[in-house]
Amino acid sequence: MADLINLTIDGVPVGVPKGTLIVDAAKRIGNDIPVFCYHPKLKPVGMCRMCLVEIGTPKVDPATKQIVKDDKGNVVIAWQPKLNTGCTTPVSEGMAVRTKTPVVIEAREDVLEFLLTSHPLDCPICDKGGECPLQNLTLAHGPGVSRFDYADKQHNDKHVPLGELIFLDRERCIQCSRCVRFQDEIADDHVLQFHDRGRGMEIVTFSDPGFDSYFGGNTTDICPVGALTTADFRFKARPWELKSTPSVCGHCAVGCNTSLNTRTNTSTGTLDIKRVMPRQNEQVNEIWLCDKGRFVHHYTRAAERITRPLIRKDGKLQEATWESALQLISDKLNTVPGLRVAGVIGDRVANEDAWLFKRFLTEIVKTPYVAASPALPAAYADIARASGLGVDADFKQLGKGDVIVVVNGDLEEQAPVWFLRLRQAVVDRGAKLIVAHHRSTKMHRYAHVIARYQPGLAAQWVASNPAELQGLKDARNVVMVFGDDTLGPPNARALASGLAAVLREAGQAGKSNSGLLPLYPHGNTQGVYDVVGAGERAQTADVAWLVGVGDAADAPKAGFTIVSELLMTDLAKSADVVLPALSAAERDGTLTSGDRRVQRFYAALPALGEAKPDWWAAQEIAKRMGANWSFPDAAAVFADMAAHVGPYAGLSYAGLAKIEAQWPPVGRDDLYYGGTVYDNMGGVGARTSPGEGPSDAVAPAEPTMEALTRPQPALYRSGELTRLSDVIGKRLV
């Protein structure tokens, strides 16, 4: 790189980009300057004083303005008389930094001893114990003993609910302001602040309800002590007892990388999910999660889970063996013509399930009626893919010169972590934002251009060649986020095709950081539509098989209905056969995010009861119907899918598990940045190519009443899975 700044840290030379802070430069060469208030995702504040170092710059002769050299020709360094904070000082050419001298070491001991004077030292009962930067840094840099009289300790409230999700322990807070800054700088929910001053300073929330944000859980990760804990995890387990399994959140199109933390429940002997943590993937979620993704996991162990196959007998669903259920289904399918069989595949199931079902229904049953649920995204998923972002698209690169267009979508409600990332592209890096919607969204706060239209007329607005969408030719890149709120299938397709046409006409199509970004309803909408395609929907059938279908409207009227499900939904209750499915926590597989990244998740829990992956059920019945399939595991199914489904060609299950080094390093073993975020184990996934797709313009249609009166998308819209979480179930609207 051309404009690297060169400096030495403890004599070790390092070159870093202009603007890099000393602590980050040191980190590049493996020198962990201890920090508390500094966090690489937040703006520096210099409050805690832990990162004090000696800083010097080349001495300049005031007369000649030349750099002074000693007899041996070495540059003479003018050392600053006082220690200074490495977290607030950007590097400069020729700078010298000393991080291991006695004054620096003593300063660290001093600051730590001070911090501990007001700390309760209740590590044995603290949730952060074991993954606590204060503990770690005290061991590494602290004085061996404290000279502070324990009786002089100030005692504060220990269980202050900031909201229903987050608790504050006032004694443990070291006043680093990371939580305040996260809420202000990243979430843009200004709900936390310091109150009072000096030793009285405490974190308070001033929103009503308290800590009103979709992102609050992240503050508990980056809090460098156990001051902030979640209602979900506090007092539930010690971090070192937890086993962590890489996973992927399937609750919206973002596909945040997660780590499922599990521990054996000593009273029941079962393995339980204790918490869901972010797993660092700078391409996807960085180190963040929304509170839905973090707290929704309780459905995996809900009483409503189906644990054994059920067969309707005497008008009632009764427990049965897999053998009898499989036999019953294959007998049934053998007796009806393929044309009278319909399959519907929901967009929460894994790619492997969708693929093997699709193959089973088309190849073995020989029915054309295979459709995806919900029906609406089927209207545009092909366009969203073909005109989507390039394979190498990187949200972090979006900034000055780029344009982000959001049409008919509510980013924060529909794809919370994309909201964080695109907002930063606008607010911090200078991308231009155009927002068009029939109502206001949080993204409107940052918009440079706002367009409004009547509800249901988003496609008409785009087709009208609006002034707001002129001039996109000059943009470096254009990202177009869109949603299907108030649109029926024809208009949703018209909107997608209209936006794709705008991209083409502006010369933006095909650029790596340009393209459509669809706000799909779930975590594998793209994957399921990639597999199923437009599909054909049957209104009636003799046998219908519904795999993870949430909406009763997507179910054909059938004489015999098979439901593969996690939970006893209304559809399951009225089925003839119910097959218990495994949740993503209990098996492995892949999901495809809204920006077409295929990512692997892994089994963290043992199978619940006799539940099986859906692909397994499809294979078992295929075998009973004469197919000689033998897919031993999800990997084999994935390989089969990659061989048959265009966009997945060339992908391998093992390749998806590839790990890439993440910068900044915020892993849990790191003394330097802290935070309980997990390293990226399990792989960063791979984005599939857009492939070929339709480019015909679709004319907008009249809005329909059904579409106009549909509930507007919201993160906590009544949902079966969310309802089952004690912590966020209450937030349902």
Add this chain to the structure above:
Amino acid sequence: MCAYAIGSNLAYIYLRGEFSEPGKELEKALADAYANGLLGTNLMGTGYSLDIRVHYGAGAYICGEESALLESLEGRIGQPRLKPPFPATNGLYNKPTVINNVETLANVPWIVLNGAAWYRQFGTEKSSGVKLFSVSGHVKNPGNYELPLGKYSIQDLLDMAGGSSTGRPIRAVLPAGSSSPIIPAVNFGAKLDYESMAGIGSVLGSCSFIFMDDSVDMVWAARKMIRFFKHESCGKCTPCREGTYWALKLYNKLLSGEGTLADIDMIGEVNKQIIGKCFCPLGEFATSSMTFTLKHFKQDYIDFIEKKKGGTPEYKAELARDTHGHHAQAAH
């Protein structure tokens, strides 16, 4: 004139909230200025307009620090900002801002009217001009004295203020309130200018001279100052927030009569531990009360222990007042 020079149409006077009485005078003066066309729109037909607003602080010493002042003016908690950027480029509401003391600005008209050379005839080579000395403590005539720099000594100032009000000898003076290095009477010959004050290890600073007679115990005085700084610490940075708390606990121990000689050393240690590590000068100010009472009046500390001066009913009452009275909340 300052506002005119930088092309600003809006100025604020940030006044301590406690100064409500002077505030009334100030507001009346501003009202007069408006009435006479010296403030408002199109001043004296120049097309230039200026509004001045008075903002009352909420009682925080730190809000005298320029960037904390800006935070307070903007309606936020009074804590200093990280610098750079400096107010001159990113000040109030992120706009370039000039911040000066009223006293500084009060010199401007005379310099504009009479020229710099005229102003420089007052004072010394390095400390030019005149300064307001605000004298209080054990003096007969407390008040403000405007003097050219470098001409008079501390003793002269004490004499101008009528000398000791108690009849007891004056023992020491704080030249810039509690944030300044205390000066023992032996050094009262020093001239009132920046160089001379630096020469005796002190500062001129705000020139708020507090004279103390020999009845003042320096342990008591230092505790009073530490208590003030502990109460005024904004809490932003660790050394000041935690250090002043700890130091006050140690001084309280001395006052309560339970102190030991080791506690005196501990005060020195805590003090050393704060020095040079704070985010802003307030924390550093807090250390001068310890550093310089220990330097010049160490015997007071030793006597305090050895002659068992602590634990008197007066001291106990004082300690009780602090933990239960007005400042109780800040003392917990």
